[in-house]
Amino acid sequence: MDSSLGELRREVRGLCREWREAGRYRPRPDAWLRSFDLAFSRELAGRGWLGMTWPKALGGGERSNRARLVLTEELLRAGAPVAAHWIGDRQIGPSVLRHGTERLQREILPGIAAGEFVFCLGMSEPDAGSDLAAVRTAATRVPGGWRIDGRKIWTSHAHRATHAYLLARSERSEVKHVGLTEFVLDMTASGVSVSPIVDMAGSHHFNEVVFEDVFVPEHRVIGAVGNGWAQVTEQLSYERGGPERVLSTYPVLAGLLDAADDGLAAEVGELVARLATLRALCVQVADSLDAGEAPVRAAATLKYLGTAFERDVLECARRATGSGVIAPESPLGEAILAAPGFSIRGGSSEVLLSILAKQEVRR
Amino acid sequence: MSTENSLITEVAADVLSGVDPQAPTGALHPLWPTLVELGWPQVGVAEARGGVGGTLRDLTELVAATAASGVSVPLAEASVARWILGAELESAPLVVAATSTDAVPWARFASHVVVCLERGSAYLVERGEVEPGENLAGEPRDALRLTATTTPLPDAPPHEDVLARSALLNAAALLGAARGAYEHTREHVAQREQFGRPLIALKAVANALAEMRVHLGATETAVARAVRVHEQEPGRALVATAAAKITAARAATSIARSAHQLHGAMGVTREHPLHHVTRKLWAWRDECGTERSWSIELGRIALGSDEPELWERTTA
Ligand SMILES: Cc1cc2nc3c(=O)[nH]c(=O)nc-3n(C[C@H](O)[C@H](O)[C@H](O)COP(=O)(O)OP(=O)(O)OC[C@H]3O[C@@H](n4cnc5c(N)ncnc54)[C@H](O)[C@@H]3O)c2cc1C
Numbered sequence: 161m162d163s164s165l166g167e168l169r170r171e172v173r174g175l176c177r178e179w180r181e182a183g184r185y186r187p188r189p190d191a192w193l194r195s196f197d198l199a200f201s202r203e204l205a206g207r208g209w210l211g212m213t214w215p216k217a218l219g220g221g222e223r224s225n226r227a228r229l230v231l232t233e234e235l236l237r238a239g240a241p242v243a244a245h246w247i248g249d250r251q252i253g254p255s256v257l258r259h260g261t262e263r264l265q266r267e268i269l270p271g272i273a274a275g276e277f278v279f280c281l282g283m284s285e286p287d288a289g290s291d292l293a294a295v296r297t298a299a300t301r302v303p304g305g306w307r308i309d310g311r312k313i314w315t316s317h318a319h320r321a322t323h324a325y326l327l328a329r330s331e332r333s334e335v336k337h338v339g340l341t342e343f344v345l346d347m348t349a350s351g352v353s354v355s356p357i358v359d360m361a362g363s364h365h366f367n368e369v370v371f372e373d374v375f376v377p378e379h380r381v382i383g384a385v386g387n388g389w390a391q392v393t394e395q396l397s398y399e400r401g402g403p404e405r406v407l408s409t410y411p412v413l414a415g416l417l418d419a420a421d422d423g424l425a426a427e428v429g430e431l432v433a434r435l436a437t438l439r440a441l442c443v444q445v446a447d448s449l450d451a452g453e454a455p456v457r458a459a460a461t462l463k464y465l466g467t468a469f470e471r472d473v474l475e476c477a478r479r480a481t482g483s484g485v486i487a488p489e490s491p492l493g494e495a496i497l498a499a500p501g502f503s504i505r506g507g508s509s510e511v512l513l514s515i516l517a518k519q520e521v522r523r
Numbered sequence: 524m525s526t527e528n529s530l531i532t533e534v535a536a537d538v539l540s541g542v543d544p545q546a547p548t549g550a551l552h553p554l555w556p557t558l559v560e561l562g563w564p565q566v567g568v569a570e571a572r573g574g575v576g577g578t579l580r581d582l583t584e585l586v587a588a589t590a591a592s593g594v595s596v597p598l599a600e601a602s603v604a605r606w607i608l609g610a611e612l613e614s615a616p617l618v619v620a621a622t623s624t625d626a627v628p629w630a631r632f633a634s635h636v637v638v639c640l641e642r643g644s645a646y647l648v649e650r651g652e653v654e655p656g657e658n659l660a661g662e663p664r665d666a667l668r669l670t671a672t673t674t675p676l677p678d679a680p681p682h683e684d685v686l687a688r689s690a691l692l693n694a695a696a697l698l699g700a701a702r703g704a705y706e707h708t709r710e711h712v713a714q715r716e717q718f719g720r721p722l723i724a725l726k727a728v729a730n731a732l733a734e735m736r737v738h739l740g741a742t743e744t745a746v747a748r749a750v751r752v753h754e755q756e757p758g759r760a761l762v763a764t765a766a767a768k769i770t771a772a773r774a775a776t777s778i779a780r781s782a783h784q785l786h787g788a789m790g791v792t793r794e795h796p797l798h799h800v801t802r803k804l805w806a807w808r809d810e811c812g813t814e815r816s817w818s819i820e821l822g823r824i825a826l827g828s829d830e831p832e833l834w835e836r837t838t839a
Contacts, residue, residue, distance in 0.1 A: 237834060414830040422823070426815055429822030433769035436762075436838040437745040444744060461737050513737075517729035520709070520736060 165230050172231055175203065176238035187239030189495035190408045193316060193505075194365060195241035202275035204242075210249050211273030214257055218265055219273030225446040229403065233442070236407040237414075243317060243365075248272040248279035251398040252325050256344070259383030259391050267379075268323070268344060280321035280347070282312040282369060283392070290511045292327070293336040293389060297371065299328040299343065305377040306330070306343065308351075311370050314505075318354045318367040321347050326371075327388055340388030344380045351375075361488060361497040394454050399506050401445040401459030406438045406466035408502055409473040409495050416473070420480040427476045434469050438462065457519055460512045467503040474499055531581045535588035544593030544799040551632050555596045558589075564601040573610035580750045583695035587746075590699030591706070593799030595662050597629040599692040604637045606688065607645065607679050618647075621667075622686055622811070630665035631655060637676065638667075639686075645679035648672075658806035686812065687760045690768045691749055693811035697771035698742045700807065703800035704782040705735050711786055728785060735781050738774035745770035762837050765821040772814035775804035 179185050179200065188195050204210055213228050214220025235242050253272045256265055271277035288294040297310025308328060318324065324345045331339030345352070351374035356364045383391050413431065420428055441462045448455040477492050486493045503509040538557065546552040558564070567582030568574025586599050603620035612618055618635040621627040627636055630653045639645040653665035679685070712722040712732060722728045745767040752763035779801040783790045790797045808814055825833055 414833070417826060417828065417830060417833060420826055422826070425822030425826060426818040427822065428825050429765070429818035429820065430769055430773070432821050432825045432833065432837060433766040433818070436748065436766035437741050437770045439838055440744045440748040441741065458740075461740050464737055465741055513730050513733050514726070516733035516737065517726070520732045521723055521729050
């Protein structure tokens, strides 16, 4: 057990307070997707807080997932601008650490841990959403590596990323789960083009990314050629099992403490009870990662219940508003306009439930 | 969602397996004397105070396992009374604890009642006459006619602590009944065939079962957290109990609904054992403080706090 968690907590709080008070960021809901600030990510890197569970030789801090949970939940609580490093730190790093060759690990992990590399996630395609295994982006063998052709969509921060994770089809097969391979790409590689997709609130965070005849060297394959499906499902438990699936609307809940009157006490009490339980679930997921397990069921449970909680916080906050007008740029307004994505991104609630249902059938 | 504490779970399974939950009319369930002999009501009470050792966690496991079996016995109520009284009145046949006098659990079978009202100090009273009543699970909830003389209990823990312990055991009991409902349902949908295959092969059915499991998992987590807080940071026990109680009550509603839906008509019969757990879910979710009163209590605590308190003390 990591003995200095309390100290870590205080340090993270101190840093966020300092930046906030200096006007260097504005706390926002959904900051882990929407607030992108490389300077802040590099500040965290300088303190050893990116890749903090990874081996020291690869730029990490060899701390526990419990410690990482302390860090991530304090950052989310503060609504801090963490989007730049979130994907690399949360899932690409751990995945490369688990499946990548030593060469790939040396090439990628120190860069993420230093806040130099910004990753985007090339999974979804126009015809492969919930049915992720239906991806069509093609990887064809060429001398020295692979050629990529295809199209990814909803790629958050592709326009700012230095690198992309890519799930592609390296083999045509009868069974769609067979013949998928994972790659790491440079976004500056020739043949990569990014075009913005603006969301309903007018923000630009996700994109369409087209790959035309893009060369990827052989050593940029993650794990085994053709084993992409097994690897990506594991990666998804990192993606789903964290406190960001509970705390996207936490700044709104915090604001509610001042705004709500006694008439909303029962509703607020129920939300607080759910938050306490969800935070305890986050600890369970972190502990099972520390025990070397891939907590598929716990991560899906957490995301399923967590995103419903995030949404219900907004309903309660809406009832606490007096004037009847919610400005789109207010924390509540921003959150309401972002909320439909909560139960879709990273696997929709329906899909999570069907994953859990398959486990019921199998038991 | 862990099930450590395997020893106590095994002991409980041994004692409870195969027991018919149906009690004869007008009498305590025949299993009760065995549980008393095994010392279950004294588990989690310090030995110096007449306990038999074991932790609070062990006690919540026993309460949950008993509830899961569908058997109705005054385990939680007798246990809280024992915890308040210490070694006093050790040989009395049955002493139960109550936080009101108009719906005292199991009063008709008790020799004495420990009453801990919100206002005023705790006292002990011989049962005397009662006005019989029952909850949705058919368990005695009798009104006391306070005719006998009362004995003040100056050393009793404060009302708040009694309430926190009772409500924690209530949440554990809800957890157990929810487990029972889930297990019955799982077994049913795996065996019953329609459209040429077991119900569980139908997607909507498997999803509903998965949703039950999600709520069960959340309740296990919430109860385990509250037990830990009771043991390690008693100052925060009330808020942690509130969170567990509310989580368990919410789960009770949703799990009981799905359990019956998935059982079809079979589940609403007296013969099928399902009602031994679902009726408990409906009854217990509002006992030891209603779901709503706990929500208001926790909401007021939250609204009276600042954000750091909410984060560090209330939900950590
Ligand atoms: C804000 C945001 C950011 C995102 N960022 C990224 C990113 O960076 N990289 C990336 O690769 N992707 C990203 N995505 C895409 C996301 O992963 C997909 O939107 C998601 O997987 C769902 O796919 P879809 O949108 O095509 O919906 P569809 O799969 O078409 O689903 C539509 C509806 O049908 C339901 N449905 C589909 N299949 C089933 C089924 N089997 N059973 C029951 N119901 C079903 C779904 O639950 C949903 O309600 C992002 C999405 C959002 C909203």
